[in-house]
Amino acid sequence: MKLLRYGPKGQEKPGLLDADGAIRDLSGHVSDFAGGSVSLQALDALRAIDPADLKIVQGDPRIGSCLAWAPNFFCIGLNYAKHAAESGMAEPDEPVIFSKASSALSGPYDNVIIPKGSIKADWEVELGIIIGKHAEHVSVDDALSYVAGYCTINDVSERAFQLERSGQWIKGKSAPTYGPVGPWLVTADEVEDPNALPLSLALNGQTMQDSNTSDLIFNVQEIISSMSSYMALSPGDIIATGTPEGVGMGQKPQRFLKPGDVMELQVQGLGHQRQDVVAYPG
Secondary structure: EEEEEEEOOOEEEEEOOOOOOOOEOOOOOOOOHHHHHHHHHHHHHHOOOOOOHHEEEOOOOOOOOOOOOOOOEEEEOEHHHHHHHHHOOOOOOOEEEEOOOHEEEEEOOOOOEEEOOOEEOOOOOOEEEEEEEOOOOOOOOHHHHHEEEEEEEEEEEEEEHHHOOOOOOOHHHOOOOEEEOOEEEEEEHHOOOOOOOOOEEEOOOEEEEEEEEHHOOOOHHHHHHHHHOOEEEEOOOEOOOOOOOOOOOHHHOOOOOOOOOOOEEEOOOEEEEEEEEOOOOO
């Protein structure tokens, strides 16, 4: 299934993308997508519904983040070898885990707002994992059985906040609109191998990132297994798995986002995003 949320910001309804690309209304069966409503058990109940029995949504509605909220929005840093190299950092011996505020969640086609005081706003296309059941001390072999689905993520970052201020990376990762997620939650059964997905990002029509999740230093299974040894993962948790080389910080000279820029990104099979970059209001 390809699950999504459509409608004006703050008024989104849950929907399903059918085989013909039409949006079907699921609001009679689930109130929204978040937490327990994207558990493996809840998704099994949705699979029992015949899409033909659902009302087609007319027009061209706005598409919101595929999750209304997330218990946790985790990220993995430096998880592509070439990205670690362009960042001037050594490859990690185990996954680098940090958080992004869930208030950063944004629609895949909504504007990205450069935060007040920002000077180094950057782009990062990533494969997203959405957890489907409680996970603690999960083995690598069993890890994929805990996945509800996958999605496209732009882990937008403010490098000065992230790397030049004291404290943790979350400061540079969490501005409002800095977490476009979606357009779809693609259930795990539709993704044959999450570790073999092309992903790319273009800025103003120029390809900046073009890679494949086969280049992950720590693959999806290893990420889930490692994280679950330190914490409990919950249904609806989002994990952004890292970004490949080609970010603005790694350009020579460095290149950062400015108002008027347009980002377009995708992960194969998980959907396309497009964001206009705008200045902080006022």
